[in-house]
Amino acid sequence: MKYIISALAANKSGVLTRVAALFGRRGYNIESLSACATETAEFSRMTIVLDGDDYVLGQMMKQMDKLIDVKKIRRVDEDAVLRELLLIKVRTNAATRSEVFEISQIFRANVVDASPEATVLELTGKPTKLDGFVNMLLPYGVMELARTGVTAISRGKTRLLDEEDYKEKI
Amino acid sequence: MKRMGADILISCLKEQGVDTVFGYPGGAVLDLYDALYRDGTIDHVITAHEQGAAHAADGYARATGKTGVVIATSGPGATNLVTGIATAYMDSVPLVAVTGNVGINFLGRDSFQEVDISGITVPITKHSYIVKDVRELQDVLREAFLIANTGRKGPVLVDIPKNVQVDTAEFTPCEPVRPAPKRVPREAQGDIAAALSACERPLILAGGGTVASGADRELLLLAERLQAPVASTLMGLGSFPASHPLFLGMMGMHGTASAAKACLQSDLILALGTRFSDRVALDRDRFAKGKTVVQIDIDDAEIGKNVPVTYSLLGDLKEALTSLLPLLPERGPRPFAEEMKALRRKELSSARTGGLGERILAEAARMFPDCPVATDVGQHQMWTAQIWPFEAPRTLLTSGGLGTMGYGMGAAIGAAVGTGKRVVLVTGDGSFNMNLNELSTAVSRQLDLVILLMNNRALGMVRQWQKLFYDGRFSQTTVQKRTDYVKFAESFGAKGMRIRSAKDIVPVLAAARAEKGPVLVDCRIGEDENVLPMIKPGATYDTIMTKWRKP
Missing domain, CATH: 3.40.50.1220 (TPP-binding domain)
Known part of the structure; x- marks a missing residue:
């Protein structure tokens, strides 16, 4: 089963290494991890997609919570806003280009680069939507693709920063 | 008044009540050692090797309940601490390790004796720091002591580049923060x-x-x-x-x-x-x-x-x-x-059927009842755990989680320095050979240390497993070292004694007890003395083996 976790961590060098190293040595199966600076200079925000069960989820949250640099950690609610960005380079020629454009329109993807032999498309959405789009393009020849991994934010006025600590520190 | 980073470190240590540190000097901690020298109030125990210093700080912490402090230089000095830090981490021992590093201008350039020790120790510390600005040093050190002692205790590493030890900053004295006991939900x-x-x-x-x-x-x-x-x-x-x-x-x-x-x-x-x-x-x-x-x-x-x-x-x-x-x-x-x-x-009440090793330990427990006991790792460690009647906490110092052979010498030194008592070290010839260099430290300090060396000329525990699970194929475990441990002890300036058979036990242990300073007792036990009972790895308690079943 897949779980999505949001975390706020100290925005300094080495923090991502600590988190990634923890996953490595404890054997947690991570599908994606996206990290970036936030509205507060102090913190960076991570969104982690974990493949596992309730036991692994519990262990991972507790172990992450023990990292001094991790300030807040929460499992993302079912109804949270989830988004991922895809950039994909598809083999196109005069004959196939219009078909690829048509598929892009269905998915509301943008053409960000076009050349005689290839087209680069951009799509934002839920991971399942991105999967569907990639599947549709496979027959034309996917030359390469890049996905950001899921990023997530809760609905309504609540902020991760204001939430109570997952458990007392340390 | 502005003070150098090295002096800030000394002030922070004193603020935390640290009066004893273990360590080994080197190029990247020259300023730090100069500050120690100029201050002159902190007792620094110099070991033969940084690993011994780390184990000594650990043994000091386990025996006294205080925080152990160890100092090492950059590069190999720092990496030599790694086993000691990992040992403390696995057994939740509060330890603050301070390392020097090359100056900030040299970081990341593979400079001489440069190593990313805060990176290396990420999985074996509660937290690790590299301090790149002297103004942060005092807060980092205070935080390091707090983290080491808060909740589940453990080691923290603070890496201080050379220039940060020399740079100056305003020092503001501060009462040490005692971690509040973790509240218990009702x-x-x-x-x-x-x-x-x-x-x-x-x-x-x-x-x-x-x-x-x-x-x-x-x-x-x-x-x-x-x-x-x-x-x-x-x-x-x-x-x-x-x-x-x-x-x-x-x-x-x-x-x-x-x-x-x-x-x-x-x-x-x-x-x-x-x-x-x-x-x-x-x-x-x-x-x-x-x-x-x-x-x-x-x-x-x-x-x-x-x-x-x-x-x-x-x-x-x-x-x-x-x-x-x-x-x-x-x-x-x-x-x-x-x-x-x-x-x-x-x-x-039923007489143990064990061999000479177990009989020596039973007698030693009677002769040294109030001594903290340090062990190394292997058969002798399990015999000690089984036979020695530990009556009070902090009297057994042993590497349980990591199972570090070579832990004992350093730990015994730390415990002797910390408690001022005579310490018994139970070790084996395998483990002892890993850090026997530290006998020189015990001699320099004239520590009252009784080393019971269970010498079976073999790596007994591994050999026991080979007997049980590998049809007696003793791959590399029958060592047969020719070392004369009595002469070895004497050459280091310690006393050496030997137990060859059961009749030697009482007189030799009594003679060891009468000595001051470090005494090594070479206990010539048999290579086929086993640790029993035993339950095989992964098995349940009903399969306990109380008698040796010949493979």
Whole structure:
């Protein structure tokens, strides 16, 4: 089963290494991890997609919570806003280009680069939507693709920063 | 007034009440050592090797309950600390390791003796720092001591580049912050009290957390109130008096048969500050099947990590037991406890059939009753855990989690420096050879150290496994070193003695006791003396092997 976790961590060098190293040595199966600076200079925000069960989820949250640099950690609610960005380079020629454009329109993807032999498309959405789009393009020849991994934010006025600590520190 | 980083470090150490540090100087800590010299109030124990210094700081911390401090230079000095830091991490020992590094301008350029020690120690510390601005140094050091002692204790590393030791900053004195004991949630206590009152065959399993939390008195009250027998993990030994009738000895792979039986027959296991490691819950799925398991621990990540629990309490053990005790009714004698006590009495009174090594240890325990005991890792370690009657916490210093051969010499030095008492080191010839260089440290300091070297010319524990599981193919375990350990001790300036047979035990140990300073006793034991009982890895307690079955 897949779980999505949001975390706020100290925005300094080495923090991502600590988190990634923890996953490595404890054997947690991570599908994606996206990290970036936030509205507060102090913190960076991570969104982690974990493949596992309730036991692994519990262990991972507790172990992450023990990292001094991790300030807040929460499992993302079912109804949270989830988004991922895809950039994909598809083999196109005069004959196939219009078909690829048509598929892009269905998915509301943008053409960000076009050349005689290839087209680069951009799509934002839920991971399942991105999967569907990639599947549709496979027959034309996917030359390469890049996905950001899921990023997530809760609905309504609540902020991760204001939430109570997952458990007392340390 | 502005002060140099090196002086800020000294001031911070003194602020934390540190009067003793262990370490080894070098190029990247010259300024730091100069500050130590100029200050002149902190006792610095120089070891033969940084690994010995790290183990000494660890032994000091375990024996005294204070924070151990170790200092090393950059590069190899820092990497030599790694095994010591990992040992402390696995056994939750509060340790602050301070390393020097090359100046900031040289970082990341593969400079001479440069290593990313804060990176290397990420998985074996609670936290690691590299301080790149002298203005941050004092707060980082204070935080390091706080982290090392808060919640589940453990090591913290602070790496200080050379220029940060020389740069100056304003120093603001500050009272040391004592970590508040972790609060214990009230909600869960009712359920636990009810379960403890309702059960018929409770067994208490005391772990290292009982020692770390100082909950030995509360444990005694609890066991007597519940009339519950107590078994201990290796790390918990000493937290419950071995002479108490409710004590069943160590539980686990080489634990007692009575503890194994109590574990099998119990209907409730009360686990105190223990993580159900694979040396206790050898088969974690079947270990507590059908039993009520109550776990009290300070580390949330340990609750239910290895063995599923019915009820749990998160918090400081001393606090938890203090608040739990009034909720429990006083119990009269229970059949289960009486049966287990009788079993243990029988076990203790029947003469051990062990070899010379075990007989030496039994006599040594009588001759050195109040000495802290350090061990290395292997057969001698298990014999010590089985035979030595530890009556008080912090009297056994042993590497339980990491199982570090070579731990003992450093740990014994740290304990002797920290307690001012005579320390007994029980070691084996395999382990001793890993850090025997530290005998020079013990001699320089004239520490009262009695080293019982169980010399079987073999790597006994591994050899025992080869006998059991590898059809006696003794690959690289029959070492047959030609070392004369008596001469070795004498060449280092220590006393050397030898026990060749049972008749030597009493006179030689008595002679060792009469000496001052370090004494090494070369105990020439047989290579086929085994550690029993034994439960095979991954097996259940009913398969306990109490007699050697010839493979």
